[in-house]
Structures are given as C-alpha cells and as structure tokens.
Amino acid sequence: MYSRDIRIEFNHCDPAGIVFFARYFEILNSQVENFFRDVLDYPWEKLMFADRQGVPTVRFEIEFRNPSKLGDLLRFDLSVETLGRSSLDLTHAATGPDATTRLSARQRLVWVARDGRSMPWPDYLRAELAAHLEEQP
Helix, strand or coil: EEEEEEEEEHECCCCEEEHHHHHHHHHHHHHHHHHHHHHHHHHHHHHHHHHHEECCCCEEEEEEECCCCCEEEEEEEEEEEEECCCEEEEEEEEECCCCCCEEEEEEEEEEEHHHHHHCCCCCHHHHHHHCEECCCC
C-alpha cells in the first residue's frame, strides 16, 4: 500500500468550505502520479515525454462517505488490486484524523501507446506492479 497525507486547502473547497467532489479526482490522480514516481521509480515525465506512453483512466468508481473540510489532514491510501495484460486496477481510500472514511474508490488505468492503442505492460514495469499486488482474501 502507498500512503500520503494531504491537507485540504482552500483550492479544494466549495464556498461552504467542504471539498468540491471534482477536486477529489485531481487529488487521486496526484496520488497515482506520485505512486509511479516514488514506488515504481517511473515518473510521468519519463512515461509521457521520453517513452511516449500513457496510462489514462478508463473507469472510476467513487463513494463519498463523509465530508472533508478546509484544514483537514487526510490519509490517502492506494493499493494495487489486479494487474491485467494492459490494465491496472487500483483501490483508494481517504480517512480523516478522526479515522472516519471520507471516500473509497476503484480506478482502472490502461497502458497505451501514443496513438491510444492499449499495449501490454512493459516487463520491467509489470514486475514492479506485480510486487505490489495486495493479498486477496
């Protein structure tokens, strides 16, 4: 599991001071980007510009369980759930300092060439991702 603490800032919030739902998608995308950089040692600037590949999201399921407010420090967890030929299923969870779940999500990424065609994960990246597969009950 990959975890990061992220403080809810003014730019994440609506006029009521709670997180605007669309901002969560930006935060989760940042979580994935940092997972690739910090854990897989594969920053997106290398992926996109040097290797000319991509990992677009093709599915996102999210459940907003409790509101988050300006100033809250949330723990965001990312787990690798399944690894397919060209797909990658991730799970996300965000919890507040009071241990309440703020959101849970499932996301599917697909490894694609510059022209948008899905491609098999490169062997070196597949091995890294497989090493982070979560145990299934």
